[in-house]
Amino acid sequence: MSRFFNKKQAAATQKKIAVAADSDASSNSEADSDADSDENNSMFAAQSSQSQSQSQKKAATSRFGPTAANSHQRQAFDEMRNIIKPLMNAKKINDWVSIQNEFDRLNNAYQKVASIQPDEKLPHPFRFYYRALATLEDAHKAHTESGKTLNAVNQKAFTGMKSKLKKLCKTKEERLRVGESGGCCPCCANGGDGFTSVTKGKPSIDVTPENLYKKLHELILARGKKSTDKVVQIEHLSKLLEVATTAHMKVQVLLVLIPSQFDYNPASTGGFLPADYWKSTRANIDLLLSLLETNHNITITETTLLDDVEPAQNEAAFLEGRAVSLRGNLYSFIDRLSDEFIKSLQHIDPHTTEYIERLKDETPLYVLIVRGQKYFDRLKATESSDACILKRVLHIYYKTENVIAFMESALPAQSRESTPAKLVDVLCTALYQTSDIRIRARALLCHVYHLALHGKFYEARDMLLMSHLQEQVQNTDIDTQILYNRTVVQLGMSAFRSGLIRESANALQDFFGSGKTKELLAQGFQVNNRFGNAASGVAEKTPEQERLEKQRLLPFHMHINLELLECIYLTCSMLLEIPNMAMYAHDSRRKMISKPFRRNLDYNQKQVFIGPPENTRDHIMAAAKSLSAEEGLRTYIFQFAPHYDSLGLHQLSAMFDLPVSAVHSIIAKMIVSEELCASLDEPTQTVVLHRNAPGVEMSRLEYLAGTLVDSNEKMLESRSIMLGLQQQQQQQQLNAAGGAKRTVGGGSSGGASGARRTGNKVGFN
Numbered sequence: 200m201s202r203f204f205n206k207k208q209a210a211a212t213q214k215k216i217a218v219a220a221d222s223d224a225s226s227n228s229e230a231d232s233d234a235d236s237d238e239n240n241s242m243f244a245a246q247s248s249q250s251q252s253q254s255q256k257k258a259a260t261s262r263f264g265p266t267a268a269n270s271h272q273r274q275a276f277d278e279m280r281n282i283i284k285p286l287m288n289a290k291k292i293n294d295w296v297s298i299q300n301e302f303d304r305l306n307n308a309y310q311k312v313a314s315i316q317p318d319e320k321l322p323h324p325f326r327f328y329y330r331a332l333a334t335l336e337d338a339h340k341a342h343t344e345s346g347k348t349l350n351a352v353n354q355k356a357f358t359g360m361k362s363k364l365k366k367l368c369k370t371k372e373e374r375l376r377v378g379e380s381g382g383c384c385p386c387c388a389n390g391g392d393g394f395t396s397v398t399k400g401k402p403s404i405d406v407t408p409e410n411l412y413k414k415l416h417e418l419i420l421a422r423g424k425k426s427t428d429k430v431v432q433i434e435h436l437s438k439l440l441e442v443a444t445t446a447h448m449k450v451q452v453l454l455v456l457i458p459s460q461f462d463y464n465p466a467s468t469g470g471f472l473p474a475d476y477w478k479s480t481r482a483n484i485d486l487l488l489s490l491l492e493t494n495h496n497i498t499i500t501e502t503t504l505l506d507d508v509e510p511a512q513n514e515a516a517f518l519e520g521r522a523v524s525l526r527g528n529l530y531s532f533i534d535r536l537s538d539e540f541i542k543s544l545q546h547i548d549p550h551t552t553e554y555i556e557r558l559k560d561e562t563p564l565y566v567l568i569v570r571g572q573k574y575f576d577r578l579k580a581t582e583s584s585d586a587c588i589l590k591r592v593l594h595i596y597y598k599t600e601n602v603i604a605f606m607e608s609a610l611p612a613q614s615r616e617s618t619p620a621k622l623v624d625v626l627c628t629a630l631y632q633t634s635d636i637r638i639r640a641r642a643l644l645c646h647v648y649h650l651a652l653h654g655k656f657y658e659a660r661d662m663l664l665m666s667h668l669q670e671q672v673q674n675t676d677i678d679t680q681i682l683y684n685r686t687v688v689q690l691g692m693s694a695f696r697s698g699l700i701r702e703s704a705n706a707l708q709d710f711f712g713s714g715k716t717k718e719l720l721a722q723g724f725q726v727n728n729r730f731g732n733a734a735s736g737v738a739e740k741t742p743e744q745e746r747l748e749k750q751r752l753l754p755f756h757m758h759i760n761l762e763l764l765e766c767i768y769l770t771c772s773m774l775l776e777i778p779n780m781a782m783y784a785h786d787s788r789r790k791m792i793s794k795p796f797r798r799n800l801d802y803n804q805k806q807v808f809i810g811p812p813e814n815t816r817d818h819i820m821a822a823a824k825s826l827s828a829e830e831g832l833r834t835y836i837f838q839f840a841p842h843y844d845s846l847g848l849h850q851l852s853a854m855f856d857l858p859v860s861a862v863h864s865i866i867a868k869m870i871v872s873e874e875l876c877a878s879l880d881e882p883t884q885t886v887v888l889h890r891n892a893p894g895v896e897m898s899r900l901e902y903l904a905g906t907l908v909d910s911n912e913k914m915l916e917s918r919s920i921m922l923g924l925q926q927q928q929q930q931q932q933l934n935a936a937g938g939a940k941r942t943v944g945g946g947s948s949g950g951a952s953g954a955r956r957t958g959n960k961v962g963f964n
Contacts (some may be wrong), residue, residue: 278308283331290338295349295356302335302360306367336364404435408444412451412510415439419455422462429463440483446494447517451510453487454499454527461535471542474557480539481563484532488570491529496520498578499527530583533571537590540564541754549755558756562609565594569614585633589641592626596645597652597757623649640668641679648686651693656702659690677751681721684710688720688759695767704771704793711768711795722758724748762815769819772796777823778833828855832865836875846886859884 282305289297309328339360349357406414418435421427436456443449460480464470472480491497496517517523540560547554568591575584595603603619617625623646630642643666650659663669663686672683691706710716717723724745740748772793779792791797803809803820812818832855836846848866852859866886869875877888 275308275311278311279305279328282308283327286331287334290335293342293349293353295353295360298335299356299360299363302363305331332364332368335360336368339364404438406439406442408442408448411439411442411448412514415452415455415510422455422459429459433459433463445514445517446490447497447514447523450487450490450494450497450499450525451513453483453490454525457483457487457532461539471546472539474543474560477536477539477543478560481536481560481567484536484567485570487529487532488567488574491574492570496522498522498524499529500524501526501528529571529574530586533568533587534590536567537564537594544754544756545749545752554755561594562606565591565606566609568594569610573614581633582635585630585635585638588626588630589638592623592630592642592645596623596649599652637676637679640675641682643668644679644682644686648682648689651686651689654693654696656690656693656697656699659693660702663690681719681751681753684719685759688764692759692764692767695771700771700774703767704775707764707768707771708793711765716761716764718748720759720761721751721753722761723752766815766819768793769796769799769816770822773819773823774830776800778830778837828857829861829865831855832857832862833869836866836869840875840877840888843888845880845888848884848886 282301286298286301286305289295289301305328339357342357404414414435418432418439422432433456436452436459440449440452440456443452457480460476460483461472463476464472491499494517513523513525543557544554547557568587572584572587572591575581575587595606598606600619603622607615607619607622616622627642627646630638633639643662647659647663650662668683672680675683687706688710691703694703694706710719713719773796775792776796779790799816799820800823803817812821832851835851835855848859848862851857851862855862863879866875866877867879870877870879875888877886879885880887
């Protein structure tokens with residue numbers, strides 16, 4: 200009995216040791232095979248309790264370190280493995296609440312092991328832990344890219360996991376890479392415990408100047424295949440570039456290397472080129488332009504006369520000094536590089552230093568665009584040159600002169616075309632000569648925007664009106680429509696800065712009346728809620744439409760301040776609507792100048808308790824009751840003119856703290872514009888108001904009396920009509936009853952009736 204007990208106990212103990220020694224718990228099949236092997240060998244392991252205890256102690260010491268800490272470590276390892284399984288199950292069903300809870304438990308269990316022995320000194324590889332972190336990070340990024348919506352609780356947990364994963368993965372970046380590649384922990388690479396580091400090998404390439412074109416052709420054929428590793432291909436092409444000896448070789452390699460770098464868009468970055476790859480690509484395009492600028496016999500065109508010429512033949516022609524034409528599109532490289540830069544700014548949080556650091560790369564990009572423009576000018580490639588000029592304008596039209604001067608300072612002196620104040624004007628004027636309608640329209644809008652930004656409202660307004668672009672903007676592409684909206688908004692802001700209140704309100708009216716200011720300016724979009732937008736009357740957007748709207752969003756540094764824009768619009772509406780309300784106080788059919796302002800004002804007036812203003816809108820609603828002096832004077836005259844026969848200019852000047860000349864000017868303008876029916880008496884310095892005139896409204900009592908009279912007349916008229924109908928019906932009944940009693944002598948009675956009708960007719964005459 201004791202022998203059987205010893206065998207069973209030894210087998211169980213040996214099984215626990217084998218399970219604890221297994222470093223990869225993610226594979227259930229390996230765990231099952233190890234358990235079967237332990238059961239088969241249990242009888243051999245239990246020959247004596249003494250040998251069993253020694254082997255147990257030896258195995259535990261060799262794998263886990265000191266025996267005193269083994270039990271605590273094994274418990275922590277078992278706990279971590281037991282947590283990973285429900286964590287992965289929750290990941291499959293997108294239950295981020297459970298994921299967050301299990302993730303916290305997993306980290307707590309990991310801290311137990313780290314507290315016993317520091318992380319750097321642990322001899323046991325934590326591959327299963329690092330693989331779990333890498334899997335969660337990939338699942339989080341995949342869900343972010345898919346754009347699927349979550350409920351409120353799940354979304355909160357999903358957002359919390361983002362910060363936790365970012366913080367934890369940053370501290371364990373090296374170990375995560377090892378966990379993803381399947382290698383051992385770096386601390387066990389040379390630990391002497393029988394473990395060796397296993398790294399994923401990369402195929403090498405043996406290239407010389409003699410076989411460079413052959414290897415280049417092989418890499419071109421491998422591009423785009425599913426089995427091709429894009430990173431390895433870029434490394435191989437970079438090695439070919441290092442081996443290339445002549446300018447022709449380098450140009451040939453660069454024409455393949457640059458598109459291959461653009462092909463690398465890892466999902467972890469959100470679909471845009473990483474910053475280090477972007478800088479490497481920009482450097483390669485710079486190198487390509489330098490080679491083309493120094494070797495004028497090499498040209499790059501989209502179409503070549505001889506497509507079947509071998510690179511070796513072109514190499515020989517180049518060495519002989521003959522002209523060589525290579526297939527390619529240099530402008531497409533510049534345009535794609537600019538687009539990738541914009542994409543990266545769209546995905547980076549604008550309130551972090553990372554956004555500021557990334558924004559510094561715009562100046563080198565601007566220099567590259569100018570270099571491309573000069574190269575196309577030398578080749579007289581008009582289309583590509585105009586496209587580069589437009590791309591250059593799009594990077595500076597929304598900037599002030601100081602910022603433009605800073606960007607221009609990075610250019611060589613011979614590349615500067617004008618002063619910063621006139622640069623946009625010079626470039627846009629050059630684009631007006633192009634045959635491309637889209638380029639002309641976008642250049643005009645950029646020009647108008649730049650003029651309005653610098654306070655030249657009248658010049659910008661006249662330029663936009665003379666172009667008649669507002670009549671054709673509906674037929675243009677979405678990007679041009681967004682640029683048009685931005686230009687009109689900037690015109691409205693420019694008018695406000697110039698003191699033109701009515702012009703500013705007219706320019707901004709359509710944007711705030713639609714309620715979609717963010718969407719129209721490409722500064723945000725309305726996200727579908729979990730119930731859709733059917734209740735609000737808005738059609739639900741498809742994932743494809745949301746993806747396209749995200750692509751069209753402008754970077755944060757190009758945004759127009761929406762709070763400032765709302766403040767300008769509400770201020771203009773207040774200065775126009777309040778006098779309008781006072782002028783037509785008794786007319787219920789008066790025309791509203793600004794419906795959004797009236798809605799906000801009515802809502803504010805219906806509040807039982809109005810606290811101190813907290814935001815811009817509240818301040819403007821409070822200011823609606825205390826207008827500026829000039830508009831206050833107009834409002835006062837409109838509201839109280841029916842109660843006066845005359846008003847003194849000096850009295851009005853004292854009431855509104857305005858000079859007498861200013862009061863005289865305001866009232867004169869009101870008289871000329873027929874807003875007020877009055878006359879100015881210069882000797883007495885008074886305003887004589889004319890009663891019973893269109894310009895002077897009736898009093899409240901007169902208005903109510905007139906309304907009462909009108910209603911009485913309508914009531915009397917309706918009662919008279921009803922009384923006449925009743926009399927007519929009674930007469931018809933009498934005629935019907937008298938017809939039954941007619942006799943032969945009815946003719947005389949008919950004659951008498953006719954006489955009566957004739958007499959009535961004579962009487963009316």
